Amino acid sequence: MIHVLSSTPSILNQFIAEIRDAEIQRDKMRFRKNLERLGTIFASSISARLTYEMKEVITPLGIAVVPVLQEYPVLATILRAGLPFHQGLLHFFDKSDNAFISAFRKHHKDGSFSIHIEYASVTDIENKVVILSDTMLASGSSMVLAYRELISHGKPKHTHIAAVLASVEGLEYIKKHLDQQDITIWVGVIDEELTAQSYIVPGLGDAGDLAYGIKH
């Protein structure tokens, strides 16, 4: 199941417009802030699918019986481009455990590249709900590799895959390689085109470079 958050009007569209805009991108602080704000909106949307339990809370004036999260999801993200988006998710799910995974594009002499996992710092995910996030879902191969790395550490109860911008091709790739029963996909917006170098068009460029500087 794919949820496209821009399909209804909301301030999320404003934030996406700003991160796409080459002029506004020159302010790296605003670029990162927009990804953080988007992260909180995704957190809020995904939180509708989590499990709550009723709890008695003692207020200064009485007792309230209110729903609280039964357990916090584990927040996994892909380095480095996923970090500002992850910050937003963590801002809302402040008690969550976290996992960081790095995916690396290895460029070959013929101009092609393959993606490898280099680094994975993963907390216990066995039987947990996981939110696996990245800013961009381009070819989809980083996300699939990260997911496989994750499940080598344990079997999640369910995984929500979250990306601000996704390509049609990337979504197809995910659907082809991951079992639909295990995952739910949340994206901000879907772009049609993917270049041979796996850049989403019109997209926004390289999210990692825009947030943190051009990689050497």
Next chain:
Amino acid sequence: MIHVLSSTPSILNQFIAEIRDAEIQRDKMRFRKNLERLGTIFASSISARLTYEMKEVITPLGIAVVPVLQEYPVLATILRAGLPFHQGLLHFFDKSDNAFISAFRKHHKDGSFSIHIEYASVTDIENKVVILSDTMLASGSSMVLAYRELISHGKPKHTHIAAVLASVEGLEYIKKHLDQQDITIWVGVIDEELTAQSYIVPGLGDAGDLAYGIKH
């Protein structure tokens, strides 16, 4: 029309549970942070009712035609208890103009009190969409007075009234005194009881004192 944001499960319920909890309230930073987080959720919800227009955005790789806010709402709040909630609204509507209004409880010798407007710093609201926010909507009289103060400065296109906690009685008061066509009400949760001193029960106590210290 009244929107009750806690009527569907989401992380908003967790934040409301925490601001109610007398134990968790001891951490003033978390109390304010929760109100800010709630402010961003309200901003996101209310933003679904704002007007967007399509705009061409030049990305580093192409042109995207995307919806952006046609105009930002004016954010009005009631001092001092409304400030942390307002911070959250402003965090999302970062280009908005703002209005600050202070309402004052004048206590009479017989134990009753009346509410007066002392201070109003208001930007141009003529024909603008306004979000008038306060953390609590108890008796409703501060909100109605603040609204009247606002419209003495101009006629808004529409006003969204936002409060984290509301009493049944307060909502009735608003409906009785304000024209339903001019306003839309957004609340986090509705509590049944209102004490003679206009405290919501079970509520959370005095939001201003909890955020900023006991007023002398």
Next chain:
Amino acid sequence: MIHVLSSTPSILNQFIAEIRDAEIQRDKMRFRKNLERLGTIFASSISARLTYEMKEVITPLGIAVVPVLQEYPVLATILRAGLPFHQGLLHFFDKSDNAFISAFRKHHKDGSFSIHIEYASVTDIENKVVILSDTMLASGSSMVLAYRELISHGKPKHTHIAAVLASVEGLEYIKKHLDQQDITIWVGVIDEELTAQSYIVPGLGDAGDLAYGIKH
């Protein structure tokens, strides 16, 4: 005693340069953010004059004897322009109680104006250290009035007066009207000129309008 924080090189100068710059001011979010960052720098500087006591802290691996704040200062600010700067102070002094005071310029027919206190929400300040902050210290009369309003609620142990931009004339006015033993002054930078309308030149314009929109 007057501490001028820009007298030594530091990132504070960068933030002050940005809030002065008419082009950068167009981004209200960055304008407010810069005032918040400046607030944290002032908090850090002023904190060197507060009192600490040694406390045993139990870490997961042992016991550390460390200095902690003996008591948090009360943070008082002047509405509305002081709010973003106050946010920064509160970000560091997160357990502090707070006071909000509004000063109002009453314009007379002859073009002159006088400043009045309209609103004061003050916590207990008796025998407390107080930090009274405003973004601008122009003529100095708002600050002096706010100080007098404050001390009508109790006698502070000591008051730190903090302003990002100050005029020579405003500092003279403070020195003339307040007892030097009761206060310590902290400013970011001192500008020479003050216009007849009490604007600091070159200054930065109207801090309240830049943060929150032009007052109606």
Next chain:
Amino acid sequence: MIHVLSSTPSILNQFIAEIRDAEIQRDKMRFRKNLERLGTIFASSISARLTYEMKEVITPLGIAVVPVLQEYPVLATILRAGLPFHQGLLHFFDKSDNAFISAFRKHHKDGSFSIHIEYASVTDIENKVVILSDTMLASGSSMVLAYRELISHGKPKHTHIAAVLASVEGLEYIKKHLDQQDITIWVGVIDEELTAQSYIVPGLGDAGDLAYGIKH
């Protein structure tokens, strides 16, 4: 040269006390927030050693000649424990480029371990000022390895090494392995003891686990 920021009284000591405190550590949000606040204090302190140039800034009311940063330092950090501290540095140096390096403890059968670099995402550092940060400087070997990884990408003009908590032994290790002319060291506080497992005592425990959850 080693700067120990806790050697003079300031709110920094309060933040360090809180991150050490096993009880307060239970609030992961506050733990991360304290590291972020410490990051901004370090940024401010280190910024005194950066180079500024005078620039004409056009304010709404005149022209101010003010010092601005000549260039932003590159912010390098060690994953994952360095991230919240790095967030604070980045909050102040918002235009900086960034580098992320992961160091990995490989445990051997005899109970010993060695540290390896797994992942490095590095921007151009040639002739740049670099701030290389980590929350803890325990044995010092991660920091030395990260530094060597960094300089394999270019030769920095100068490197500031920043850590909230350092051990005497770790500082000795740095001094022994790195050329003192190339680096300046900034630490919050120095603890005497280092366990055989390279934990600082009394320290604070494992900063990565406390911020992000126990690594699987």
